[in-house]
Amino acid sequence: MRIAVLVKDVPDLVEELELDESGRGLAVDDLSYVPSEWDDQALEEALLLKEASGAHVSAVALDTGDVDNMLYTALAKGADRAVKLVGDYDRTLPGRQRARILADYLAGAGYDLVMTGVQAVDDLDGQIAGLLGGMLGWPHASVVRDVAVDSGAVRFVQEYAGGRMAEFRSSTPLVLGVQAAKKPPRYVPIARIRQVSRSAALEEVEAGGSPSESLAAIERLYRPEAQGHATMWDGDAEQVAAALVALLDEQHLRS
Amino acid sequence: MTLRTMLMAATIVVALASVGVFSVRGRAIWTVLRRTRPVVRWDRIGERLLSVGTQVFGHRRMVRIPLSGILHYFIFSGFVVLLLDIVGTIGQVFRPGFGIGPWLSLAVDVWVALVLVGVLMAVYNRAVLRPARFHGSDERDAYMILVLIAIIVVGIVVHESFYPVVAASFFHVADPSLKSEFLGNGLYHVWQNLGWTTPTAGLVGYTVGYLMDIGVVFAFLAYLPYSKHFHILLAVPNIFFRNLRPIGELVESPPDETMAIRSFDDMRWKDVLDLFTCTECGRCQDVCPAYAAGQPLSPKMVILDLRDRLVSDWGRSEADAPPLAGGAVSREALWACTTCGACQQACPVFIEHVPKIAGLRAALLEDGDVDPAAQKVLVAWERQGNSFGQPARKRPEWAKGLEFPIRDARKEPVDWLWFVGDFAALDPRAREMTPVVGELLHRAGVDFGILYEAEVNSGNDALRIGEYGLFETLAQKNLKVLEKATFQRVFTTDPHSLNALKNEYRKFGFDKPVFHYTEAFLALIQEGRLPVSPVPIRATYHDPCYLGRWNHITEAPRELLRVLGVDLREMPRHGEQSFCCGAGGGRIWMDESGIVERPANQRIREALALPGITHFVVACPKDVSMFHAAATALGVDDRLRVTDVTELLAAAVGLRATPLPAAMAMGASE
Ligand SMILES: Cc1cc2nc3c(=O)[nH]c(=O)nc-3n(C[C@H](O)[C@H](O)[C@H](O)COP(=O)(O)OP(=O)(O)OC[C@H]3O[C@@H](n4cnc5c(N)ncnc54)[C@H](O)[C@@H]3O)c2cc1C
Ligand code: SF4
Ligand code: SF4
Numbered sequence: 057m058r059i060a061v062l063v064k065d066v067p068d069l070v071e072e073l074e075l076d077e078s079g080r081g082l083a084v085d086d087l088s089y090v091p092s093e094w095d096d097q098a099l100e101e102a103l104l105l106k107e108a109s110g111a112h113v114s115a116v117a118l119d120t121g122d123v124d125n126m127l128y129t130a131l132a133k134g135a136d137r138a139v140k141l142v143g144d145y146d147r148t149l150p151g152r153q154r155a156r157i158l159a160d161y162l163a164g165a166g167y168d169l170v171m172t173g174v175q176a177v178d179d180l181d182g183q184i185a186g187l188l189g190g191m192l193g194w195p196h197a198s199v200v201r202d203v204a205v206d207s208g209a210v211r212f213v214q215e216y217a218g219g220r221m222a223e224f225r226s227s228t229p230l231v232l233g234v235q236a237a238k239k240p241p242r243y244v245p246i247a248r249i250r251q252v253s254r255s256a257a258l259e260e261v262e263a264g265g266s267p268s269e270s271l272a273a274i275e276r277l278y279r280p281e282a283q284g285h286a287t288m289w290d291g292d293a294e295q296v297a298a299a300l301v302a303l304l305d306e307q308h309l310r311s
Numbered sequence: 312m313t314l315r316t317m318l319m320a321a322t323i324v325v326a327l328a329s330v331g332v333f334s335v336r337g338r339a340i341w342t343v344l345r346r347t348r349p350v351v352r353w354d355r356i357g358e359r360l361l362s363v364g365t366q367v368f369g370h371r372r373m374v375r376i377p378l379s380g381i382l383h384y385f386i387f388s389g390f391v392v393l394l395l396d397i398v399g400t401i402g403q404v405f406r407p408g409f410g411i412g413p414w415l416s417l418a419v420d421v422w423v424a425l426v427l428v429g430v431l432m433a434v435y436n437r438a439v440l441r442p443a444r445f446h447g448s449d450e451r452d453a454y455m456i457l458v459l460i461a462i463i464v465v466g467i468v469v470h471e472s473f474y475p476v477v478a479a480s481f482f483h484v485a486d487p488s489l490k491s492e493f494l495g496n497g498l499y500h501v502w503q504n505l506g507w508t509t510p511t512a513g514l515v516g517y518t519v520g521y522l523m524d525i526g527v528v529f530a531f532l533a534y535l536p537y538s539k540h541f542h543i544l545l546a547v548p549n550i551f552f553r554n555l556r557p558i559g560e561l562v563e564s565p566p567d568e569t570m571a572i573r574s575f576d577d578m579r580w581k582d583v584l585d586l587f588t589c590t591e592c593g594r595c596q597d598v599c600p601a602y603a604a605g606q607p608l609s610p611k612m613v614i615l616d617l618r619d620r621l622v623s624d625w626g627r628s629e630a631d632a633p634p635l636a637g638g639a640v641s642r643e644a645l646w647a648c649t650t651c652g653a654c655q656q657a658c659p660v661f662i663e664h665v666p667k668i669a670g671l672r673a674a675l676l677e678d679g680d681v682d683p684a685a686q687k688v689l690v691a692w693e694r695q696g697n698s699f700g701q702p703a704r705k706r707p708e709w710a711k712g713l714e715f716p717i718r719d720a721r722k723e724p725v726d727w728l729w730f731v732g733d734f735a736a737l738d739p740r741a742r743e744m745t746p747v748v749g750e751l752l753h754r755a756g757v758d759f760g761i762l763y764e765a766e767v768n769s770g771n772d773a774l775r776i777g778e779y780g781l782f783e784t785l786a787q788k789n790l791k792v793l794e795k796a797t798f799q800r801v802f803t804t805d806p807h808s809l810n811a812l813k814n815e816y817r818k819f820g821f822d823k824p825v826f827h828y829t830e831a832f833l834a835l836i837q838e839g840r841l842p843v844s845p846v847p848i849r850a851t852y853h854d855p856c857y858l859g860r861w862n863h864i865t866e867a868p869r870e871l872l873r874v875l876g877v878d879l880r881e882m883p884r885h886g887e888q889s890f891c892c893g894a895g896g897g898r899i900w901m902d903e904s905g906i907v908e909r910p911a912n913q914r915i916r917e918a919l920a921l922p923g924i925t926h927f928v929v930a931c932p933k934d935v936s937m938f939h940a941a942a943t944a945l946g947v948d949d950r951l952r953v954t955d956v957t958e959l960l961a962a963a964v965g966l967r968a969t970p971l972p973a974a975m976a977m978g979a980s981e
Binding site: 088 | 568569673676677679681683686689690693694695700701702704739777778779780781783784
């Protein structure tokens with residue numbers, strides 16, 4: 057089983073996010089970037105598959121900025137290969153264009169299974185897996201977990217509303233958007249990453265410029281607007297607790 | 312064949328056999344030692360000899376448990392005297408007429424008596440008192456050795472007592488019986504009364520006594536390296552080769568690739584020597600907070616399990632053999648360690664547990680086996696530079712409410728550079744005290760500054776979790792700004808940061824003096840720069856491990872409290888023998904399942920046992936949070952107030968009211 061895990065980095069939500077002057081994007085200068093947490097889940101699931109039933113795992117990233125460390129980290133965790141798709145693009149590249157570049161690469165690269173994170177915090181579309189499936193003409197499922205290899209085919213689980221589960225079995229090649237791995241993503245010591253970055257090379261694949269795709273454009277980006285119904289209590293835990301108790305008393309909700 | 316020829320032949324045979332059996336194991340150990348990592352322990356010979364003097368001949372650590380210390384002194388000193396006896400006895404057989412003289416013979420008999428008393432005390436200790444620290448030690452081995460020792464010393468008296476009988480007939484020397492051999496002489500009179508002074512009785516009696524002595528001595532020698540009693544030979548070198556560098560430095564120099572211990576080859580030679588020197592005394596287990604909390608860690612068992620694993624295959628493990636980390640020593644045991652260092656401090660033969668535990672943790676970490684909550688902290692350190700996962704710009708926010716600006720040490724020269732640390736900067740409770748520290752420094756006219764958002768965690772805990780690479784990354788980030796800043800000394804309230812800056816950053820060339828706030832404020836008060844009025848409370852003081860044990864700063868905080876007029880009462884475990892709060896070594900972030908009673912709760916109960924104590928004084932931002940939680944959990948926070956030294960200083964200079972426990976505060980307002 058040859059697996060490609062698609063990884064990207066996203067703004068670190070711990071930092072304060074500022075809008076840029078156009079009001080249609082984030083002020084990227086002040087942002088720090090971290091690997092998308094769902095991609096970590098997808099990578100972990102792929103590595104667990106490798107450990108359970110043997111697989112060749114490649115981490116694939118578009119060169120939209122500083123992705124090298126992310127790829128070295130994947131190698132240090134146990135991926136067999138790291139591929140960087142290089143071209144003239146940056147982090148603002150829309151998902152649909154990303155999907156096209158990825159699909160062009162994946163089409164001829166001989167993978168049996170492509171795993172993506174279910175979504176990423178920078179757009180919350182959760183579209184890449186579906187788009188890739190469509191562009192490649194491969195079966196696709198998203199929001200999946202418990203991926204297993206079963207005599208050449210792939211089994212996985214989707215969770216439905218009301219606590220129901222569906223178990224799937226699909227032929228390969230296949231695209232999966234992974235919700236969660238069977239175990240929390242593993243830690244890899246920094247020394248190991250450094251060692252890998254000295255000894256291993258990233259495979260660079262020329263992927264050309266931005267493809268033309270019809271895109272939905274962002275008109276305006278803004279913070280959630282308060283509707284005036286919520287009261288935020290300031291202060292430390294004790295003050296907030298006192299305010300809560302006072303409210304409960306006021307509403308006669310405390311016996 | 313005469314008696315002499317027979318005894319000479321027997322002596323040579325047992326001596327050769329003994330040396331043979333001994334060297335089989337000796338060679339095996341030597342082979343392992345030669346493959347280990349280097350570490351320099353030959354320097355500062357004078358100091359090394361001095362510590363052999365105080366620790367071996369002075370039994371300095373041994374006498375911390377008086378009964379064991381005394382009984383051991385009897386037996387230990389008996390071994391020195393035994394050497395005289397061996398020379399005298401073998402000499403007597405090989406060169407008729409040879410003797411060690413009346414005085415040395417007297418000494419031998421006196422020590423025979425002392426050793427027997429020591430053996431009886433040891434049996435009483437093991438069989439009747441049964442201290443818990445022996446739990447897990449090899450009891451059979453311990454008794455075996457006591458029996459062998461008893462046989463040897465009784466044998467000495469037996470052959471002495473028959474010597475007058477055989478001297479003339481078999482050794483052809485005049486009866487040399489020495490009055491000073493009072494035990495032998497006494498027994499000789501018994502034989503006389505029993506009529507056992509015939510040549511045959513003499514021959515049998517002397518032979519039995521000789522073999523009980525010399526025969527068993529050689530058997531003992533052969534047995535030594537297969538038993539915990541190897542320490543008889545190894546304790547002296549192990550103490551000689553003890554760590555004389557600042558003990559707070561966990562890693563001496565940057566490791567080649569990794570600090571992980573996966574095989575015995577990854578250990579330093581001293582670590583392997585440690586394994587064979589362990590006396591199984593359990594003193595380390597007795598003081599271990601993880602063991603006391605009911606967790607599956609005993610520092611003694613870490614050493615013994617590693618030793619047993621080493622002798623099972625001599626480090627030549629098959630590929631599928633269980634690993635050292637997570638096999639020979641369980642992962643639960645390794646992650647339970649707070650790296651408090653109490654074990655090392657208690658060990659009479661200076662075994663170093665913490666570097667082994669940290670190296671084994673590093674191996675677990677490389678395999679991704681780390682507590683999920685601790686993993687989050689490692690990631691937060693890497694990304695945000697603090698354990699709270701807060702953005703860097705939040706780090707200096709505590710300084711916002713101050714009426715004076717704190718200087719930016721990145722931009723202008725300062726006298727004191729204040730390294731704030733994660734907890735003092737970001738922990739909701741500890742952070743309340745941080746501006747007060749600033750006010751105190753300001754009031755004392757200290758020219759100080761901070762690194763604002765450029766400071767990151769010191770890396771002390773990351774290193775102790777086994778993450779050397781992350782420690783180095785954090786250290787380099789700090790050093791980059793520290794090297795550009797101009798300052799005379801580093802000031803910090805955080806013992807963990809202090810330890811890293813003082814001991815761990817040296818390997819990167821950082822050598823500025825580092826002061827804890829207890830030391831610094833004491834000096835300011837003594838110089839008259841910070842006038843104080845008395846804070847008349849009765850308090851006990853908890854020594855943080857990274858201040859007291861790892862950096863020997865125990866006097867300054869006490870002197871400071873005295874200067875503040877505090878009536879200080881000591882808990883039984885204090886100073887360098889303090890009991891850990893349970894937070895160190897990354898434990899503060901880890902899963903607590905398996906803990907029967909938290910070390911911090913045990914500590915609060917220890918304080919409550921002191922009469923009339925109203926304040927539990929701490930000098931570490933992590934302790935503020937640990938002991939507040941413990942006092943609340945025990946429901947005693949209304950009568951025992953966990954107080955940072957800062958609060959007392961603030962009261963003494965009139966910045967704040969004296970902090971009082973709720974019960975007293977109510978009493979005061981009524
Ligand atoms: C990335 C991602 C994250 C998610 N996160 C959450 C979460 O946090 N919490 C949560 O509760 N759920 C979550 N969901 C699930 C989601 O809320 C709903 O399950 C989802 O919106 C329903 O769409 P579907 O694609 O499953 O259904 P689909 O069957 O594709 O239906 C989508 C729409 O297509 C049309 N349609 C489909 N079939 C027909 C038909 N036969 N006739 C007419 N119209 C039809 C309808 O308009 C329908 O509403 C997530 C889903 C994704 C993809
Ligand atoms: S360092 Fe402390 S917690 Fe760790 S083994 Fe030693 S005594 Fe126990
Ligand atoms: S390590 Fe030291 S303290 Fe612990 S049992 Fe061995 S000799 Fe005793």
